[in-house]
Amino acid sequence: MSSLGNPWQTLASSVKYVTRWFSVREDDVIRPDGQRGTYSVVRAERVATGIVAVWPDESVTLVGQFRYAVNEYSWEIPEGGGAFDVDPIEIARRELHEETGIRAGTWTLLGRVHTSNCFVDEVCYIYLATDLAPGVARPDPEEVLQTQRVPLERAISMARDGSITDAITIAGLFWTWAMRRSG
Incomplete structure (x- = not known):
């Protein structure tokens, strides 16, 4: 099964919160529809x-x-x-x-x-x-x-x-x- 490439563009990233178990990163992005936006990602630390x-x-x-x-x-x-x-x-x-x-x-x-x-x-x-x-x-x-x-x-x-x-x-x-x- 084929997959499409990544349609998102990341402009900037910053870590907003860190614990022993996870951190929260906020990205400024250009979405697949061409609009700017913010995408938050929880990063597992384990x-x-x-x-x-x-x-x-x-x-x-x-x-x-x-x-x-x-x-x-x-x-x-x-x-x-x-x-x-x-x-x-x-x-x-x-x-x-x-x-x-x-x-x-x-x-x-x-x-x-x-x-x-x-x-x-x-x-x-x-x-x-x-x-x-x-x-x-x-x-x-x-x-x-x-x-x-x-x-x-x-x-x-x-x-x-x-x-x-x-x-x-x-x-x-x-x-x-x-x-x-x-x-």
């Missing part, structure tokens, strides 16, 4: 990972936590981020163990997604983890987490009926489901 941990009985481990930004409790695959100079697979291994206590013997990259590419530059690498061994979770102090194992088919149903709304989780579950169906 690479993101998501892990679909699948057990031999075809169940997956989900992590539940309250998400302040959307003011909702969320069931998700284990997720987390790390520095850009760290291999994403290492970040994924650390996050899976930290949030769930699980260690995986086999890792497969399912894919890479932009989490919200209209205004955020964050990239997330999503992995399938199998050959699992349970352990003790050690979440970050600010994280209040619970975990549950659910059949993959039930997790897919939760994504389809809106019980799961996290985009990384939905992508990871459907990639896993498609991989399992196609062999």
Whole structure:
């Protein structure tokens, strides 16, 4: 599939806000329609990972936590981020163990997604983890987490009926489901 070139022209950029997790950049631009405008971009300061941990009985481990930004409790695959100079697979291994206590013997990259590419530059690498061994979770102090194992088919149903709304989780579950169906 072919793609068109970049129709935007950036005239100037300035960073407006910086945190440990992200920064906000404001660009003066000429839009594709030829008009001048302002485009704000949230720049992720870390690479993101998501892990679909699948057990031999075809169940997956989900992590539940309250998400302040959307003011909702969320069931998700284990997720987390790390520095850009760290291999994403290492970040994924650390996050899976930290949030769930699980260690995986086999890792497969399912894919890479932009989490919200209209205004955020964050990239997330999503992995399938199998050959699992349970352990003790050690979440970050600010994280209040619970975990549950659910059949993959039930997790897919939760994504389809809106019980799961996290985009990384939905992508990871459907990639896993498609991989399992196609062999």
